[in-house]
Each structure stands twice: as structure tokens, then as C-alpha cells.
Amino acid sequence: MNETIVRIEQVEIRNFKNVVHGIIGFKNTHKSYKASVLGLYGQNGSGKTALIDVIDILKYVLSGRSVPTSYGACIHVDADYAQIQYKLTMENAKEQVKYDVVYQFKLRKESLSPDEITEMQPKDTFRVVVFDEVLSTAYQDAAQSQRLQKIIDTNAKETAFLPKVKYDIFTGGNKAVATDLLVAKRMAEQTGRSFIFSKECRKIFHENCKEKHLTFLIDRLSEYGKSELFVIDTKNTAMISLSNLPLALKYHDDQIGAFGEVPIPLWDAGTIPSQVLELLQKVIANMNIVLEQLVPGLTIGVVNLGEQLLESGAKANRIQLVSLKNKKAIPLRFESEGIKKIISVLQLLIVVYNQPSITVAIDELDAGIFEYLLGELLRIISEKGKGQLIFTSHNLRPLETIDRGFVAFTTVNPENRYIRMANVKNSNNLRDFYYRDITLGEQSETVYDPTNNYEIALAFREAGESYAP
Structure with missing residues (x-):
């Protein structure tokens, strides 16, 4: 097991699915626990699955794999591209070394040429392009600390990335590698992959970079994406019977x-x-x-x-x-x-309980699980576990069993999709508090778009008339 623990600390989403803008932090600021748990609650269509999707995209990008074309349809209908930013920490307690990492990129759809369509599956008429990647990091050890600074910004024209001083460090000042980096960048774009975490780019960095802690940073994030970040979404759970x-x-x-x-x-x-x-x-x-x-x-x-x-x-x-x-x-x-x-999901929950550098994101964790059992499982993992668990749920039982610092909510405002409940007292039952806010609307954002029971009943009656004998 790698002793450098990686955790996702925050995600910021722009123009992805029904989220025009949303920021959600995963750290429990209410109490200190070894485990990092985040349960996201809200009504249907309010951005819960969008969070799981962008974590899934992070897994593809960090591991150097092509982002599935299905995510091209997730770019907001009124936007040309989606933008996602992740804040992560990498910490080795034994060596007293810590990195704060900020990684962001944009996604757009790009139509394929007729020749490319014949070479791919007929249903794919476009690719998803990962572009304008920016990787920034802050570094701290027992002897020194370095504030957050950009180390790779791919929004460059004449070179593969900026700033120039970091470009020279990564390439060892070898001008001969400039063409290889530009080719690697173009290949990554054409295949829907990250340039920074592509195997071609990482190979060049390994052969030329003067500062090995920078290659370690990229390698460790790549390893995390490949073998320590797991995502189970509704597409997975719907296909369980098909052995997928x-x-x-x-x-x-x-x-x-x-x-x-x-x-x-x-x-x-x-x-x-x-x-x-x-x-x-x-x-x-x-x-x-x-x-x-x-x-x-x-x-x-x-x-x-x-x-x-x-x-x-x-x-x-x-x-x-x-x-x-x-x-x-x-x-x-x-x-x-x-x-x-x-x-x-049991194997992943066991791993989350025991290993600190494991992140598991599960959409609709409550589906098919008895609510009392769900609440007890989450209580045990949140209080005694070591890893990171991110989940969405419709079942409100966990609101009564886990610390309120482990819970966030969606809103009806697409410009501010995610919030934490304010003014919650230790004596409050979070489930009851959430129900009350649905009715009274006491938070800074509305968490539920109310329904009209009379209108629903009328709609049922009118719809039923078409079935009358």
C-alpha cells in the first residue's frame, strides 16, 4: 500500500448536466474523523448524479483513459463546454510531506470526420475533448513550505504548456522534446484523454524532468485514478445481472x-x-x-x-x-x-473501512438495501473507517445515524447546486430539520421545488380518461 494518502477535498462544477455552477467540499468541518464521508441528498433531477459523474470522469482522466462519449451529452445545453475543478490532498504522515493539488480542465464535444466515423462505432459521431488543463500544487514538508502555483497550464499556443520555467524543468531544457510534447498533446485531444496524464506525456517527463518530486506527483495521482478511485453509478447497478x-x-x-x-x-x-x-x-x-x-x-x-x-x-x-x-x-x-x-459493493466498503487512500463513489447507495441496515452501515464506516466514501441517496435514515458534517444537500438553484445546512444545533435531528426546511424554506437556498397535490391528482384523473373503456 502506498503511504502517500490521496483524498478529494472539493469539486467545483460548471455547465455539466443541470448544474450551471456548484461547489461541494468533502471535509467534515463539524468533527474530526479518520474517514471522509459525504452523503448527498436532494430531490430528483437536482444534481446528485452529476457529482458522481464528474468523479467518474476524474478516474478516466487521471488513469490516462479516453473519456466516454456519453459524457459529451452531459455538457449543459446552453454552454459550449463544461469545466470541472478538483482540489485534492496528497499526504505522507511518516515523511511529513503534504501536497495540496488543484486540477481543472474543460470538456467539449468535437464532431468526427467521415473517415473517423467509419473507423469507430457507427453511433459515435463526435468525441469528447479534454482541453485547457491546469495543474497547480502547494508543497509542505518538515523544513519548508511552498504556496500554490501553476506547474502545467496547457492553454498555450507555441509550446505544449506554460509557464516556461516549469516547461524547462519538465523537459530538462531539451528543445528536441518540444515536438514530441506537441504530438502527445494532439494525440490526447483526438482520443479524448488528458494530455498531462497520458502515457506519452508521462514518459517524456520521466526521461527529462529535473525535479523528480514533480514526476512523483503526476505518477501518484495517476496511480490513484487507476487503482484507488472506484465509481459505481446507476449504469453499473442496473447491469449487475449482466455481470458487468x-x-x-x-x-x-x-x-x-x-x-x-x-x-x-x-x-x-x-x-x-x-x-x-x-x-x-x-x-x-x-x-x-x-x-x-x-x-x-x-x-x-x-x-x-x-x-x-x-x-x-x-x-x-x-x-x-x-x-x-x-x-x-x-x-x-x-x-x-x-x-x-x-x-x-461489500468488497469496496470493506476496503474503505480499512484503507485510508481509497475513494469509493456510489450513486443511489440505498437502492435495494433495507433502510435500517443502510443507516447502521454508514454509521460504522463514518465513525470507524479510514478511507473516503461519497454517495447519493434518497433514503433519509442515514441523516439520523451519521454526523451532520458528512451530509450535503442539493438545491433548486442551478447556479448554486450544493449547500450544507446552516444553523443546525447538536440537539437537532437532521432528518426532521431537512423536512422542516422543505416546508418552511429557512436556508439561504431552496432545497425542494414544492409540488401541488391538487394538481397532481387532477393530472392523474385527466391522464386516466384516455384509458377509460
């Missing part, structure tokens, strides 16, 4: 002498390297310790369907995960949606 949300295991591949990752299908049979089978059984055993407490009488197991050879000649095993209830094994795909939802 696997259990991911990391293992040491003795043949290549490095760690690899293998996906374990939750609902279908799958093939895994034989050396992973024992590790999988241990992981399942650990999951069952928690699962038995959440759903009495339920555990999961691994059925070995037999050994086979891979194309490489390596040994593998065909396995199937099963539900063990009343000592009878049935494939997980036949379990209820609620049980499947719990199992699918």
Missing part, C-alpha cells in the same frame, strides 16, 4: 514478477489463473465475516468447475460464485436484487 460489475482481485504474477489484476464475475461462471483460486477463497472468507452480520444466515462461496489450460499454456480454473443459504448452494444470479447490490 466484477469483483477485482490483485495478485502477484510469478511469471512476470509483478502484480496483476483479474476480474471475478459475480453472477456468471468465469476462468481465473489457478494461482488466484486460493486468494479468491480467502477474500470470500473475509467478505463472509461481514456478510453474515448484514444478512443472517447468508454467505457466499466458490465452486471449482474444473481445471483447464489457457492459450499461453498456463493452468486456470473455471469457477462460479454461489449463494449459501440454508446449506444449499445456488448461483448468485438467482439472488434478490437487494442481496446482489449488497454483495457487489
Whole structure:
């Protein structure tokens, strides 16, 4: 585990989906906890999923992957581009080193040429372009501190980025790399990737940069995006029955002498390297310790369907995960949606509880989970956990079980989408306080667009007339 802990501290969104502007901080300023938890509440269509989406985009960008074209449709209808800014911290307590990082970029849609359309999926007629990236950082250790300053600003014409003094540091003053950087920048734009975190750019920095702490900064953020930031949105949970949300295991591949990752299908049979089978059984055993407490009488197991050879000649095993209830094994795909939802997120919740440099963002965490159980799970993770959990929910039970500093709300104002409740006393029940504000509107922004019961009833009656015999 990397000893430099990465956390998302704040997100600012402009012109993305129904959020014209919104800022949301993740730090609990009410009390101090090891865990970072943020539950976002609000009525439908008020910007909750937009937050999960921009965290998902951050994962794609930091890991050097192409931003899915589906996010092109999320740019606000009245804007040419969306802009997202993230504030993160990187801290190594052992070495007393801390970075404050501000990373921002813009997203736009760009139409593809006819030649490009034939080479891609027919449904893709445009790409999403990541542009105007700016990476700034402040640095602090036991001996010195450095205020926030830009280290890479890609809004440049003649060079790949500015400021020039940082450009010279990253390139080692080698003028020969200028063309390579411009090519890498153009490639990143054409493939919907970040230039800063692209493998081409990072390779150039590694070969030429004079200050290794700068390459460490970019590498650590990239590693965080690849293996420590997890996003489960409604697209994932809707496809659980189609095996699109696997259990991911990391293992040491003795043949290549490095760690690899293998996906374990939750609902279908799958093939895994034989050396992973024992590790999988241990992981399942650990999951069952928690699962038995959440759903009495339920555990999961691994059925070995037999050994086979891979194309490489390596040994593998065909396995199937099963539900063990009343000592009878049935494939997980036949379990209820609620049980499947719990199992699918359980591994990530265990990791959040135990590891400080893990961020998990889950849209509609409450879907399919009994509300009392949901409240208790969140209470345990928020009070005893070490990692970062960001979730949206419609179920208000957690408002009664977790500290109010872990909760934020959406508003009906697209110019100011996210707020924290003000004037909440320690004696207040946050759930009741939220209900009261819906009715009385005591906050600086309206949190609920009221409905008219008479008009709803009239609409039901009028709509029903078309079905009358």
C-alpha cells in the first residue's frame, strides 16, 4: 500500500448536466474523523448524479483513459463546454510531506470526420475533448513550505504548456522534446484523454524532468485514478445481472514478477489463473465475516468447475460464485436484487473501512438495501473507517445515524447546486430539520421545488380518461 494518502477535498462544477455552477467540499468541518464521508441528498433531477459523474470522469482522466462519449451529452445545453475543478490532498504522515493539488480542465464535444466515423462505432459521431488543463500544487514538508502555483497550464499556443520555467524543468531544457510534447498533446485531444496524464506525456517527463518530486506527483495521482478511485453509478447497478460489475482481485504474477489484476464475475461462471483460486477463497472468507452480520444466515462461496489450460499454456480454473443459504448452494444470479447490490459493493466498503487512500463513489447507495441496515452501515464506516466514501441517496435514515458534517444537500438553484445546512444545533435531528426546511424554506437556498397535490391528482384523473373503456 502506498503511504502517500490521496483524498478529494472539493469539486467545483460548471455547465455539466443541470448544474450551471456548484461547489461541494468533502471535509467534515463539524468533527474530526479518520474517514471522509459525504452523503448527498436532494430531490430528483437536482444534481446528485452529476457529482458522481464528474468523479467518474476524474478516474478516466487521471488513469490516462479516453473519456466516454456519453459524457459529451452531459455538457449543459446552453454552454459550449463544461469545466470541472478538483482540489485534492496528497499526504505522507511518516515523511511529513503534504501536497495540496488543484486540477481543472474543460470538456467539449468535437464532431468526427467521415473517415473517423467509419473507423469507430457507427453511433459515435463526435468525441469528447479534454482541453485547457491546469495543474497547480502547494508543497509542505518538515523544513519548508511552498504556496500554490501553476506547474502545467496547457492553454498555450507555441509550446505544449506554460509557464516556461516549469516547461524547462519538465523537459530538462531539451528543445528536441518540444515536438514530441506537441504530438502527445494532439494525440490526447483526438482520443479524448488528458494530455498531462497520458502515457506519452508521462514518459517524456520521466526521461527529462529535473525535479523528480514533480514526476512523483503526476505518477501518484495517476496511480490513484487507476487503482484507488472506484465509481459505481446507476449504469453499473442496473447491469449487475449482466455481470458487468466484477469483483477485482490483485495478485502477484510469478511469471512476470509483478502484480496483476483479474476480474471475478459475480453472477456468471468465469476462468481465473489457478494461482488466484486460493486468494479468491480467502477474500470470500473475509467478505463472509461481514456478510453474515448484514444478512443472517447468508454467505457466499466458490465452486471449482474444473481445471483447464489457457492459450499461453498456463493452468486456470473455471469457477462460479454461489449463494449459501440454508446449506444449499445456488448461483448468485438467482439472488434478490437487494442481496446482489449488497454483495457487489461489500468488497469496496470493506476496503474503505480499512484503507485510508481509497475513494469509493456510489450513486443511489440505498437502492435495494433495507433502510435500517443502510443507516447502521454508514454509521460504522463514518465513525470507524479510514478511507473516503461519497454517495447519493434518497433514503433519509442515514441523516439520523451519521454526523451532520458528512451530509450535503442539493438545491433548486442551478447556479448554486450544493449547500450544507446552516444553523443546525447538536440537539437537532437532521432528518426532521431537512423536512422542516422543505416546508418552511429557512436556508439561504431552496432545497425542494414544492409540488401541488391538487394538481397532481387532477393530472392523474385527466391522464386516466384516455384509458377509460
